[in-house]
Amino acid sequence: MSAEYTKLTAAELAAGLAAGDFSAAEVTAAHLAQIEATNDTLNSFLCTNDAALETARKIDERRAAGEQLAELAGVPLAVKDVLVTTDMPSTSGSKILAGYMSPFDATVVAKARRAGLVLLGKTNMDEFAMGSSNENSAYGSVKNPWQTDCVPGGSGGGSAAAVAAFQAPLALGSDTGGSIRQPAALTGSVGVKPTYGAVSRYGAIAMASSLDQIGPCARTVLDAGLLQDVIAGHDWHDATSLRHDWVSMAQAAREGAATGSLKGVKIGVVKELISESHTQTGVLQNFNAALELAAREGAEIVPITAKHFEYAVAAYYLIMPAEVSSNLARYDSVRFGMRVDAASGDTVADVMSKTRAAGFGSEVKRRIILGTYALSAGYYDAYYGTAQRVRTLVQRDFNEAFAQVDVLAAPTSNTTAWHLGERTADPMQNYLNDATTIPANLAGVPGISVPIGLAAEDNMPVGLQLMAPQYEDARLYKTGAAFERLIAARDGKMFWQRMPALQSVKAGA
Template sequence: MLDSALELVRLQENGDLTAVEIAEKALASVRDTNDSINAFTHVAAEQAIDAARRVDAKRAAGEPLGILAGVPVAVKDVLCTADMPTTCSSRMLKDFRPPYDATVVSKLREADAVIIGKTNMDEFAMGASTETSAFGLTRNPWDTDRTPGGSSGGAAACVAAGSVPLSLGSDTGGSIRQPAAFCGLTGLKPTYGRVSRFGLIAFASSLDQVGPMAWSVPDVALLLEAIAGFEPRDSTSLNQIVPKYSDVLQSSDLRGLRIGVLSETAETAGIDPAIMDAVNEAAKVFQSQGAEIVEVNLPHSKYWVPTYYVIAPCEASSNLSRYDGAHYGHRTESIDMHSPQGPLTSAYCRSREEGFGSEVKRRIMVGTYALSEGYTDKYYNQALKVRRLIKGDFDAAFSQVDLLLGPVTPSTAFPLGDKIDDPLQMYLCDLFTVGANLAGLPAISLPGGIDSAGLPIGIQLQAPALEESRLLFASNAFQLATDHHQKRPSN
């Protein structure tokens, strides 16, 4: 298994492995596992070997190398790549090859990473189980009858399967953290604007953020350091210096750190008791390292999900209106020339009907309704007001504490097919994660234990804006004191 990016860098520096050998091992693992878990929509074998050869040649010539030199990385299929397809796991974009790289992809190349391929996802990042993909569902390596989470399910599954040590996902309402929790990984959603969205195909533009997934905090810190930074082509990108995140991982002394635990979490209906036990055990670990545990309250947390599921579909309705079969995306071959609406409108309707899956259509319709005349003030504008109250809750909490501790998900990985026909139950998977997106805050999912069924449990830390260093410092201290992140799937 290819477990650690930092270890792979060290092995290359010591001459024990070449970048080509590492790439070949990664590609072999993908071939061995992808039929069973379906983590990749596209495997870039030739490009990966060529990139690895360039790394080996630079090393042999004594040229400077990037911080990810020779390390295999998987990229979620929502990020533009000039040398391979970018489909968003949708029939709408099945033939799309972007003319440019997303900023984060360019940064991976600059860091001398070896991009192995594009990973499967819920269509247009709309889902929590990676079952809405036009390329078929993805399975969880811990139990192939269960979901790996979503929408970045493929990005999590390929790391959990041991094919790559690092992957990039996107997180609009928990789509990095929930799959990380379900697959026993560490996954970080950065502050909104800390990582550029240029070249990220939009779902909900005020919520989307790109972030890293790996087994351990040091590897997540390394990948975040490579992809973070200002991008002038992205109007939401923050022009802030990127810290050397690995520098904060040298200590496990948490004295002086105040960690808040949400008082309302334990009363949440439907939460698995094993998850609350893991959160309570994590609080004890943090206490043993010197942190003070403080009970805090976020009064509007019960409105996170309804607020999110107004704002996100509204933004999706707007962003996906461009896919009409004329300007962008799949074009129907069966235009009704005698349609009462006219052939052009018929072409638009049929192209969108054929190109989009049912979940995407559902969210477009919800968003279009909430933005329609007479309803914008009732739904969308009200949701924006509640969003501001939610942000105020976090601001008040972080005036008392340095971090917030809680669950990532109400349950561990659920069986495939269990919620796909019940949208409300699927949306409730985001119960504990959407708050950070609404407030634009960084949050991390950490392995917190294994339940009685042998499935990983995730715990979550949230921090004030631009405090990724604080998140990584406390998270690394937790992993130095526990071995949850060292557990691996047995099958």
């Protein structure tokens, strides 16, 4: 077969593997070659899996023997380094965990292995998922495949860049305040934050436990749905895991793509998430054009006011650092992480202090200090307690909005990808990068980012964010796939087919 395996979607790879058109070993080899050819430029992978080819060959043997395999068996998968794995280091992008080998797999990783997905390697990320540009990794910045002097977004820029650069058809990410959706928007890929608790967090190195959510990254809505079908479901290891019978997200995506119809769908546009003074012109133009397409297909566009959304960023940056302060206390040179050698006369407290100073980066230290202050005696009620009350008000705003509309829409990011180093001097500017994505994490509702075009100013991708009520992930997939089809019909091709190829690796190369 002469087709480029790396240019096939996960759904196409799955169909071809099942039909015997090519082997999992050939597909895996092509993606590993693509990683080798492009990773020096992108820095999206921290390591590749030495066992990937052998795993693929075993899948081929099982298929040849007539064994009934899962739909995605033999399809390659990249894994964000926030998820622990037994056969590759798990560092969460931090020096303090350099070389750490986990004795167990994260639940989503274990599910992926059981489904026959081939793990390619671990993707780069902002340290402990703290950042929105992927410039905070202890192992260097990830580059955006569209323009390599730009950021890919964060914290999951490695997974998003890997998918956008054809290094992997699928990737796993984590989303605490937008870390799947925002990189998807900046790289022109698809990213989904499921309903909080829909996907197990067991084995995800914790940043902020009440906000973290694992989800899929892909080039199409259908591919993301196929992966979420694999990883979703109750897990007794995770106390926040939901007991719910999830319908097939892939089926919902197929239904949405079948017609591209949005007739009768009520789409709410939240004015608090769209500010002309803070939103790039090209982003607004693409967002409004997507809404116009939807309206022509019979969707009803409804203005929505969510008055407490303007406080979401402030509340998030009190709640999240407080949980960071608690979760990262375990990296103390005694229980987990590296240890700086003690000097003569050093106490345990001295070694702990030196270890954390050497092992944590500046952004992690900043958030630990913020969180510890917010939780301190005399400030707990004024800061953390107040932020939690605002969180409740944001949740109520969502409930009121969804009483009027089916989904909410906003730009995933108010800007396209910015240049490396452009915003590093101002932490506040970086914190505002997630202004449109944070509300969904505070409320636990699902969100998806779908690429809708290129900004005229810089020819960089723009993402449309859709949000739905809790448990209604399938509604997002159906609506997102409909938008994807409308954009493809307008442009004459699927958006991912416009992605720049840093390197083409053909079958048999």
